[in-house]
Amino acid sequence: MIKVHADLHALKGFHEALVRFRYAQRDVAERGRDEIEVTRASLAAKASRWQARLEQCQAELDACRAGDGEEAADCSAYARAVELTSERLEHVRRWQQRVDLEAAEFGGPASAYLDLLEVDLPRAESQLLAIIASLEAARRVPAGET
Amino acid sequence: MTTRPDRDGDEQLSLLGTAWEAAAQHWQDEVARQFDADHWTPLAQRSRAYLGALGTLLDVLETAERETEF
DSSP: OOOOOSOHHHHHHHHHHHHHHHHHHHHHHHHHHHHHHHHHHHHHHHHHHHHHHHHHHHHHHHHHHTOOSSSOOOOHHHHHHHHHHHHHHHHHHHHHHHHHHHHHHHHHHHHHHHHIIIIIHHHHHHHHHHHHHHHHHHHHSOTTOO | OOOOHHHHHHHHHHHHHHHHHHHHHTOOSHHHHHHIIIIIHHHHHHHHHHHHHHHHHHHHHHHHHHHTOO
16 A cells, blocks of 8 residues: 555545546637637638629729720729739738648647546546545554554 | 636646645655656646647637738
8 A cells, every 4th residue: 555645635625626627628628629710710701701802893893994985994993992802812811821820730739738638637637546545545544553 | 708718728727736736735755756747747837838839829810810800
């Protein structure tokens, strides 16, 4: 039997805290994954919106340039709209790439941490339970019989 | 209003640290030292590293949302 000198109440409190921590951190990891997906979906929706807007602006510019008036129409406002919309779409796409890159880099440490929560932490909890059981057993033995 | 997961994680780690300190205060034998080296220190270090990385990523996600609002 392992000889343990400790406060039984504090050890039990720490064991309970470890179990709570494991569940809480699982939730943290899950919410982290959700945040990534929410942002990806949001950026995809924005990119789609600006793509549709760009197509519309381009169609308006084309229509202006193909105008059937005898004098050349001033299409500069339509051209500016195409340019602005295109810049915004590219901006959103760059952020999509950045988010994908950062999420991929985070994937390795996140996966390793989940392993810690699923494998290492339960092992620590079991060892602590064994220590607590050993301590309780030692305290049940009357003085002089150890 | 919901808090960010990394901040909740930090708070949970802080609570666990307090529970460990309470246990370690009266538990200072060889078994305690072994448990500290094998379990507690790696857990605390890796948790801090993970939560730091998560915090950095969440900052990027928040910036991405903000920067693409036109």
